[in-house]
Amino acid sequence: MQQNNGIDKKQMISFAVLCLVLFGFMFYFQNKQAGEEQLKAQQQKTEQAKTAVxxxxxxxxxxxxxxxxxxxxxxxxxxxxxxxxxxxxxxxxxxxxxxxxxxxxxxxxxxxxxxxxxxxxxxxxxxxxxxxxxxxxxxxxxxxxxxxxxxxxxxxxxxxxxxxxxxxxxxxxxxxxxxxxxxxxxxxxxxxxxxxxxxxxxxxxxxxxxxxxxxxxxxxxxxxxxxxxxxxxxxxxxxxxxxxxxxxxxxxxxxxxxxxxxxxxxxxxxxxxxxxxxxxxxxxxxxxxxxxxxxxxxxxxxxxxxxxxxxxxxxxxxxxxLGWSFIGWMNRGFFMPMYNIIADWGLTAGWVIFLMTIIVKLILSPIMYKQHKLSAMMKVIRPEIDEVNAKLKDADPMKKQQATMEIYRKAGVNQMAGCLPALVQIPIFYALFRFFPNFIDLRGQGFWFAKDLTAYDDLIKLPFKIPFLGDHLSVFALACTVVILIYTIMTSGNMQQPQQEGMPNMKVLMYIFPITFLFFLNTSASGLSWYYFVSNAINILIILVIKYWILDEKKIHAQIQANKEKPKAEGKFQKRMREMMEKAQEQQKAQEQIRNKKK
The missing domain is CATH 2.70.98.90 (Beta-galactosidase; Chain A, domain 5)
Incomplete structure (x- = not known):
């Protein structure tokens, strides 16, 4: 069975080329627009403090x-x-x-x-x-x-x-x-x-x-x-x-x-x-x-x-x-002061946002590292999970789920640990959603082809209107969508497919998400799109660095095998999940017995 092993070195090179193309595209239109614009001499009349009726x-x-x-x-x-x-x-x-x-x-x-x-x-x-x-x-x-x-x-x-x-x-x-x-x-x-x-x-x-x-x-x-x-x-x-x-x-x-x-x-x-x-x-x-x-x-x-x-x-x-409670505090006490400090260095608004993104990523790096390490470990045990699914192909879906969880438990992999980075980033996303369109210091600040980072860029104008999208395409929103899609492809390879009929395919849903994100970002502040373009590009680089320079898959595999030999204490969450599954399995058997008696 062929496995999805993420992105190899050729794909890594392709990603780097894509980034260069995107940046080149941005610089091209910046220079083109600057050449087309002409300076207008404007004279402003000064009104006196006292004006006659x-x-x-x-x-x-x-x-x-x-x-x-x-x-x-x-x-x-x-x-x-x-x-x-x-x-x-x-x-x-x-x-x-x-x-x-x-x-x-x-x-x-x-x-x-x-x-x-x-x-x-x-x-x-x-x-x-x-x-x-x-x-x-x-x-x-x-x-x-x-x-x-x-x-x-x-x-x-x-x-x-x-x-x-x-x-x-x-x-x-x-x-x-x-x-x-x-x-x-x-x-x-x-x-x-x-x-x-x-x-x-x-x-x-x-x-x-x-x-x-x-x-x-x-x-x-x-x-x-x-x-x-x-x-x-x-x-x-x-x-x-x-x-x-x-x-x-x-x-x-x-x-x-x-x-x-x-x-x-x-x-x-x-x-x-x-x-x-x-x-x-x-x-x-x-x-x-x-x-x-x-x-x-x-x-x-x-x-x-x-x-x-x-x-x-x-x-x-x-x-x-700026948002309620903790969200407002983040904007007032963190993002606004950070922006002002970096802006005092004399950088333009777009590069200030670029550095803000890096600082946020550095702060979140321990959590992000654990998430990507977990992803790598799940990739290593993926063949064993596929083997169990093949053996229990005709078995009850509940049994297959229990067997899968047993592999995770023996390997010392906590699936719930992967939820923490997502939970941490939800308030950050909402805070920035409030920050970019309401921070007056960004009003009128241009960056590349975006003339105002508090509004959308409409470099690509459409001759017609598309529902929920408008009559333009934002290049920042498109670039952000592309990197989110690449990131999704890289991280969804280890996602387990649903074992029960009628369950949605999470991989398909994850691929749809970046496309729906485009509709949201296309009319939002371009500063928000630029921030998330940089953020997700950094995520991709982190994954590649961890994969090729930090984590050794052979060592991880050896560690997992060693963990299997050790007696492993069952965590509270795992115990609850096991008990719930066993109870559900018992109820399912009881229902089958009742149906058989009626026949």
Missing amino acids: KQTQATNINPNVTPNAIQTASLSNKELNVEFSSLGGQVSKVQLSEYKAYDHKTDKADLPLYLINKNNSNYGFQFKDKTGKVINTKDLVFSPSVNGNAVTMTANYNGAVIQFIYTLLPKYTLDFKVRTQGLSTVTSDNKADFIWDYNVRNLEKGRAQEQSHSEFSYAFNNYKDYDYDGRTTMEEEKETLNWIGVKQQFFASVIEAKNGFTQSKGNQENVEEGEYLKKLNYEGFVQMTGSELNQDFMWYFMPLDLPLLKSYDKNFDEILP
Whole structure:
């Protein structure tokens, strides 16, 4: 009977050639793309901290207000450019000046990054006047006044004065105070309804990925507790929210109420195409004192940078979806610091990930060594297992299984030891699945033909869409799939075939797995694909080194034979398995006897 003895020296050479071809392919397209790209000279206008009030055209606004009556005022610092509209006295434009948005037309991140623009955000305070008429401040026309880094928006309604006072502060912060005078002559309400409609703008290359990361985020219980909601509705009617925000993949728009929002609820729905990803609507109440609305708020239009988020001390760092419990700890305490330390050496992001992979492999090397040694030992005893299966060809499948386990026991091979590396790597995989698409330091960092390691590379574009795959093929995902397939071929040679009818062939399933992995990686962050390409390539090299330079199969065979002669204590797991099999065998015999009696 011919055995699968893994990969021989010729196959080893073939693997090395394949790796060289893949790397050559990557360098070729890198140089080709660099030659095609032309440098664009861009001039950026610097806005003054104090900008005069100007007239502007407005669309999709209150039909009772003529466009020429709408005024805007602006404030700016090195981080934010903020514009205010006299219609509703609200923030009408927010640009993060230190970041760029992705342009699908040019396939580059060269657009100004606006969190708010073109009326995608609309908010106001709603109450009823004494006649029962609903009044919302977003429908009122305010008069703007600029003074240094502050803008005061003033509106009059039936003798009542409503003022919104905005002050631009450092760290992506906009102070927002609401002051009223004489409002008690207009309304008898003791609370105002804050209504915020927000359409999330598409800022990144991977639309589906960014859409999945766009959701409500909020804190309550005096900033101690945090929650999020990516479903269709959110309801927190019993909690007092300290802040409510809409997070995207790398940015968030958050409003904090110093006295909190009560009876909060909201809903959201995906937008399938166009410049918006999601529509979100929020509603919560703020307290009024003596029917006057005098409350302090704070707007934050910020990048999801972990040190920045922590510096606010408002539980904002929970907005960053790095994973729960131990997974989040791995990202915050291990992968992020490791990336930053290596990046400080001046390496590009792709090579930083390369070194991160090697470090992780070195840490896991004792476990990986045991796994590969176990694989080699199982290969040595494979002929004996085949011999037992041949002798017991017509025997009961349970007997064959017991005989196989007896060989493992005598040889001192613990099959369960091979599960440990897989169990260890599951949390690592999930941590990296969270790390690569959410680490803002990787945003816009290119490597070879991947222009952004937080998004997929689409060097190979398809003229049609394939379900679950899209209209492109990621080269990093393809390369990763190839090495996973090679690794699977090398490690599946010692896998025992199912002895019972109807049992799935695990070898076939293992070969299918890399193909399904391609569908997953094709639209994921290319940094993740690059990491697992390097990781699995290292796995293959480890197997080859162990096979040809470390482990001597003759010595292992001699050791196994020596183990057979020694009295071997039965482990707890093996004892349980044996007892279970014996019990199952007894039940099977009893059932056969009952069937024979009926005949």
